Amino acid sequence: MGFGVNLNFSQIIPSIPFILQGVGVTLKIVVFAALLGFVFGVILALCKIGRIKVLTWLADAYTSVFRGTPLVLQLMIIYFGLPQLIGFEIEAFPAAVIAFGLNSAAYISEIIRAGILAVDKGQREAAMALGVPYKRMMRDIILPQALKNILPALMNEFITLTKESAVVTVIGAMDIMRRAYIVGGQKYAYFEPLLIAGLIYYILVIILTLLGKAVEGRMRKSD
Amino acid sequence: MIKVVDLHKSFGKLEVLKGITTMIKQGEVVAIIGPSGSGKSTFLRCLNLLEEPTSGKIWIGDQEITNPKTNIMKVRQNVGMVFQHFHLFPHMTVLENLTYAPMKVKGMTKVDAEAKGLELLQKVGLAEKANEYPNRLSGGQKQRVAIARALAMSPDVMLFDEPTSALDPEMVKEVLEVMKSLAHTGMTMAIVTHEMGFAREVADRVLFLDGGQLVEDAPPSEFFSAPKSKRAQEFLEKML
Numbered sequence A: 001m002g003f004g005v006n007l008n009f010s011q012i013i014p015s016i017p018f019i020l021q022g023v024g025v026t027l028k029i030v031v032f033a034a035l036l037g038f039v040f041g042v043i044l045a046l047c048k049i050g051r052i053k054v055l056t057w058l059a060d061a062y063t064s065v066f067r068g069t070p071l072v073l074q075l076m077i078i079y080f081g082l083p084q085l086i087g088f089e090i091e092a093f094p095a096a097v098i099a100f101g102l103n104s105a106a107y108i109s110e111i112i113r114a115g116i117l118a119v120d121k122g123q124r125e126a127a128m129a130l131g132v133p134y135k136r137m138m139r140d141i142i143l144p145q146a147l148k149n150i151l152p153a154l155m156n157e158f159i160t161l162t163k164e165s166a167v168v169t170v171i172g173a174m175d176i177m178r179r180a181y182i183v184g185g186q187k188y189a190y191f192e193p194l195l196i197a198g199l200i201y202y203i204l205v206i207i208l209t210l211l212g213k214a215v216e217g218r219m220r221k222s223d
Numbered sequence B: 001m002i003k004v005v006d007l008h009k010s011f012g013k014l015e016v017l018k019g020i021t022t023m024i025k026q027g028e029v030v031a032i033i034g035p036s037g038s039g040k041s042t043f044l045r046c047l048n049l050l051e052e053p054t055s056g057k058i059w060i061g062d063q064e065i066t067n068p069k070t071n072i073m074k075v076r077q078n079v080g081m082v083f084q085h086f087h088l089f090p091h092m093t094v095l096e097n098l099t100y101a102p103m104k105v106k107g108m109t110k111v112d113a114e115a116k117g118l119e120l121l122q123k124v125g126l127a128e129k130a131n132e133y134p135n136r137l138s139g140g141q142k143q144r145v146a147i148a149r150a151l152a153m154s155p156d157v158m159l160f161d162e163p164t165s166a167l168d169p170e171m172v173k174e175v176l177e178v179m180k181s182l183a184h185t186g187m188t189m190a191i192v193t194h195e196m197g198f199a200r201e202v203a204d205r206v207l208f209l210d211g212g213q214l215v216e217d218a219p220p221s222e223f224f225s226a227p228k229s230k231r232a233q234e235f236l237e238k239m240l
């Protein structure tokens, strides 16, 4: 075959279950990182719109730094660098969750901040006129409306996170990517396992996208 | 009772209220009228401190609300406000709109709050809409719900900022009817309005604001038939 397009998927088939086990690892990292990112992102967003100047400044600075440096650098600092300071090793899994969580918190906080500011000013005034305290107003009136508006943007962030999570391979976490790479090494053939990894990521992203659309559709029903 | 003494309010360099002094007695219904930009909304919003006065004093009942020691949240629970654009909570049903603040702010039980909410919906003629979401209502229905929501806190005073200005003409009447019957219950009301007929019929007094000043303060019979100031005369000529 001339150049010898030399793809041989049959030799990879026995390794597919091994690669698929990485789906659990990837999803676990993504889910925990997304939770951390969301909770911390809400807190950061509240700091940004609040009246306490120091907190606003800190939250802005945080966002600027985490958006302004590579994710893989943040991951390596936490996994390889931090033990130097704290005196003990961090496992790959928590290191990945922390790095991705802190990173996506920066992005999510911007999304949520914009969502809060987009809620009609009258909602706030109506709540204040009823004597609703600030915290309650945020929790019961403003945030639920903000979240509804920003659901597509949040979903996007989670999809990005799923794809970007592949960089955990640099700290040796056994995710989809790492497993595909290992299989490649064993069989002296990288193309096929990496293609399979690509397919798995793509399917995950499609599922997330559909899920997002379904949730959005349900929300729109109450409009 | 509401007492206002030498109330000033500036937004930056713009002085919007230039020393307003007046009093609204218990059970009195006061219509606040005047040209656009004269400071009517700002004045009303100072009465529940949605705007913070630059100087001057305001009493609601025997509480000086401009005193920094006063708990504004407590005062606001006692002063209902109805906005031009309703501002119902869109993610709550009509009944939830009515029960939210009584439960979460006043600590009323769900049973009591719902009973009271349904009773109020009955009064504004919307009992059958209790479980609808606000976006399923017409403008007039929304505003009646907004009035009921404010009343659910059992306020002593009700403030209205152009409650019918955003409504289609055919819906104005149903809202004014609700306000009229509220006036008959002895509620103390301050109403910013362009509905001259309503002001003439329902108000005990008319406050005419122009350029941030209280230019005239008179019973409607006097104000509408023989306005004293030139500015009020001109304004009425344009309105009628």
Ligand SMILES: Nc1ncnc2c1ncn2[C@@H]1O[C@H](COP(=O)(O)OP(=O)(O)OP(=O)(O)O)[C@@H](O)[C@H]1O
Pocket: B011, B014, B016, B034, B035, B036, B037, B038, B039, B040, B041, B042, B043
């Ligand atoms: N938050 C604000 N910041 C700056 N200027 C404001 C603010 N609110 C009101 N103003 C200005 O204050 C003036 C009085 O406004 P206000 O809304 O009290 O008038 P109004 O009598 O209610 O007018 P309208 O009949 O149009 O509602 C206007 O010039 C307005 O632009």
Ligand SMILES: [Mg+2]
Pocket: B040, B041, B042, B161, B162
């Ligand atoms: Mg106004």
